[in-house]
Amino acid sequence: MGAVALDSVVTRCDDIVAGVVDADLIMMSIENGKYYQLNPSAGRVWSLLEQPRTVTEICQMLSKDFKVTPEACQKDVLHFLDELVSRNVVTIR
Amino acid sequence: MIESTYLYRCYGLTILSEIHCPELEESSPGQEPDVRIKLAPVPESLLNPRYTGYKCEADDSSLLIRTDRFAKLLITGGNQILVQEREGAHDYEIRTLLLGWGLGALLHQRGIFPLHASAVGMDQKCLAFCAPSGAGKSTLAYAFLKRGYRLLDDNIAALKPGLKTPMVFPGNPEVKLWGNDLGDLTHENSRLRPLLRESGKFALKARDHFQRDPQPLIRIYMISRGGSPTPRITRLKGREAFQALSENTFCARFLRGMGQPAKHFDMLVRLADQVPVFKLEFPVDSLSPDELRQMIEDSLRRA
Numbered sequence: 361m362g363a364v365a366l367d368s369v370v371t372r373c374d375d376i377v378a379g380v381v382d383a384d385l386i387m388m389s390i391e392n393g394k395y396y397q398l399n400p401s402a403g404r405v406w407s408l409l410e411q412p413r414t415v416t417e418i419c420q421m422l423s424k425d426f427k428v429t430p431e432a433c434q435k436d437v438l439h440f441l442d443e444l445v446s447r448n449v450v451t452i453r
Numbered sequence: 454m455i456e457s458t459y460l461y462r463c464y465g466l467t468i469l470s471e472i473h474c475p476e477l478e479e480s481s482p483g484q485e486p487d488v489r490i491k492l493a494p495v496p497e498s499l500l501n502p503r504y505t506g507y508k509c510e511a512d513d514s515s516l517l518i519r520t521d522r523f524a525k526l527l528i529t530g531g532n533q534i535l536v537q538e539r540e541g542a543h544d545y546e547i548r549t550l551l552l553g554w555g556l557g558a559l560l561h562q563r564g565i566f567p568l569h570a571s572a573v574g575m576d577q578k579c580l581a582f583c584a585p586s587g588a589g590k591s592t593l594a595y596a597f598l599k600r601g602y603r604l605l606d607d608n609i610a611a612l613k614p615g616l617k618t619p620m621v622f623p624g625n626p627e628v629k630l631w632g633n634d635l636g637d638l639t640h641e642n643s644r645l646r647p648l649l650r651e652s653g654k655f656a657l658k659a660r661d662h663f664q665r666d667p668q669p670l671i672r673i674y675m676i677s678r679g680g681s682p683t684p685r686i687t688r689l690k691g692r693e694a695f696q697a698l699s700e701n702t703f704c705a706r707f708l709r710g711m712g713q714p715a716k717h718f719d720m721l722v723r724l725a726d727q728v729p730v731f732k733l734e735f736p737v738d739s740l741s742p743d744e745l746r747q748m749i750e751d752s753l754r755r756a
Contacts, residue, residue: 377715379722384691388718393709395699397692 364415364441366434368452371412376449378406387449396449401426402440409450415441460484463552464560464611465622465667472536474548476627476656478663488532488559490551495525495537504710509554511710516558523550531562552625557609557704561711565622566612566720567703570673572605572621573597579621579668580749581610583701584676589742593676595628595657596742600750603664604628609703610670614723618669626663627656673698673730674749680734686752687732694730695721 364370375390385403387396398406404425408418419430419437426433444450461468461477462484468477469486499517502510510517518526523542527535534555538547560567570581571594580597584590591607598604606624613620675689675697689697698721699705708717733749740748 377718379719381695381722381725382691386692386695386722390714393714
């Protein structure tokens with residue numbers, strides 16, 4: 361599996377459940393029972409993934425919320441999605 | 454041959470048992486049982502376990518608990534526990550297994566959350582105290598009972614999530630204490646029974662101090678001996694609260710075994726969101742149970 365690119369379509373993995381406690385987004389893999397915690401902006405990315413989206417789309421939507429240009433947040437989003445891919449939280453195609 | 458059966462009330466359930474459990478609260482007759490405890494042969498192993506863990510195996514509907522000295526238990530469908538005793542096991546040892554892990558597994562099957570905590574109530578609300586085994590949750594509960602609080606359980610806070618606040622369902626009217634905690638015991642109803650062989654732990658009947666109705670849970674405290682150089686109470690939020698509740702889920706491995714981790718997760722998130730979780734830290738041997746109780750009562754008054 362290659363690294364996440366701007367035109368990658370990102371999809372949540374089926375075995376991940378998520379919930380919010382005091383604004384912390386907490387996720388768990390049903391497969392291995394491991395927990396993950398996301399900060400609020402990463403949590404926003406997760407909520408955008410309610411349906412599969414490309415990285416470009418995600419950055420466009422984030423730029424409205426966080427008052428940054430899509431280009432400025434691309435690096436962070438790509439990095440974050442790489443990590444989620446490596447933890448089997450999302451898949452790309 | 455079964456000579457008689459017994460009807461009990463525990464964790465909000467009516468239990469019809471072929472095993473006499475004097476530590477449980479008797480139910481009024483005529484109640485339809487939610488759970489049956491039967492003496493019956495239990496296999497050494499499940500046919501197709503989907504999970505094998507410490508002294509247990511599970512498939513989708515059943516959990517098998519197996520210890521070498523006490524008994525084998527087969528817990529099925531949230532409404533039946535079969536018990537086969539090991540030769541030479543004492544009745545109270547079998548009951549300790551049955552009423553601990555056995556009922557814990559049954560609660561998981563029924564979607565009731567067993568928090569590994571003691572719980573005491575006053576004025577239509579209750580508090581729960583989590584601590585590692587042997588670190589003082591019963592002793593602290595006992596300190597509250599002496600102040601007029603009522604006991605809901607000293608080991609499992611059986612929680613049903615509510616719309617806003619989860620409710621704790623009363624368990625056993627007993628406090629399990631170490632021999633050296635019993636020094637000042639003057640209560641007339643103080644009939645003691647040993648728990649496990651040579652454990653040095655005793656059960657104290659607390660029927661006169663028992664809370665028989667479910668109570669809303671307003672706070673959960675994580676007791677941490679040696680956690681801080683000065684005694685302090687701090688609020689745990691978000692991930693920390695979630696993590697603390699996760700670590701204090703009674704027999705969480707049973708849930709994993711029964712293939713319900715997502716249900717457990719949802720319950721943890723809801724609980725962590727609904728009930729404030731606090732950490733109570735103090736240096737080892739710095740505070741007596743009564744001083745801890747005082748510290749908690751003071752913080753409640755300030756809230």
